Amino acid sequence: MASSGALHVAVGVVRDSDGNILITQRAKHAHQGGLWEFPGGKLEHGEEVLAALRRELREEVGILIDGASPLIKIHHHYPDLEVLLDVWRVDHFSDQACACEGQAMRWVASEDLNRYEFPAANRPIIAAAQLPDRYAILEGRSVDQVLANLSKIIGNGVRLLQLRVKSLPASEILTVYATVFAECQRHGVKLLLNSDLPLFQAEADGIHLSSHALMMANQRPEEYAWVAASCHDFKELKHAQNIGVDFAVLAPILPTPTHPDATPLGWDVMAELIEQVNLPVFALGGLKIEDIQRVLQAGGQGIAGISAFL
């Protein structure tokens, strides 16, 4: 439910079998008029969110939803309106999409969404639409082990990776980076470099801030397309959101042998924390691929893991 006063809106990120996403343009005189949006609209009194989404997508773009799963919830205060955007991923639908209300409509590749002007609340929705549901953390005790882990991770279909080889000597980190970068380019994997690595100016798709680096930063590092951050509590998540981090990793969710002294957050606290921020959040710590559905249902983006993808 929307918090008191917020307008509850059901929104669909509709994706076709080629992975293109449906966007439409808001009427000039509507709230946030002229901007692009994901189709959707306000819940009617007493209506369930999925029922509203079905009705709105039928009315606005003529499709029938065959399957939807939660993507992200955004609480946003416009100067004139408070909204709760309840965003769902729609990968299965029938009938051909049409601009039923005479609005401009396009199917666009997810990486092209940034070329369109959306309402301010949409920034994390676009990040969520572009990110996969798995984020691998690449580690290892030797160069050989790191590279063997890399092939397993890529072979298992993971397309978002953080290089986090903090325990290797600096010269080996450079060697590993060169190979990892080349392999990621070859396989279309997005590569983020952990902020503690001595890899200044190295080319990559993004940087992953340790929680310490996050709390030291008072603005988003601008050199990278993607900025992620490690978070353990509400304060860190909120700071990540405030400085414009694109996505967060929240840990630890369950007990894990790599951090035996850390107190796990558990599923309920995880869900509460995710609900309180407008950020795609990957859950980390003791999770397996089978847990992805549970994380999605709690409003998260998916799971992050070191051993989960090996």
Ligand SMILES: Nc1nc2c([nH]c(=O)n2[C@H]2C[C@H](O)[C@@H](COP(=O)(O)OP(=O)(O)OP(=O)(O)O)O2)c(=O)[nH]1
């Ligand atoms: N549908 C949609 N609404 C968005 C997005 N981003 C965003 O800030 N909003 C805001 C704009 C509006 O204030 C509100 C959605 O209202 P709406 O105008 O779509 O509602 P509706 O379809 O029920 O409109 P109507 O029947 O009253 O014409 O949410 C988005 O991506 N999609």
Ligand SMILES: [Mg+2]
């Ligand atoms: Mg609408």
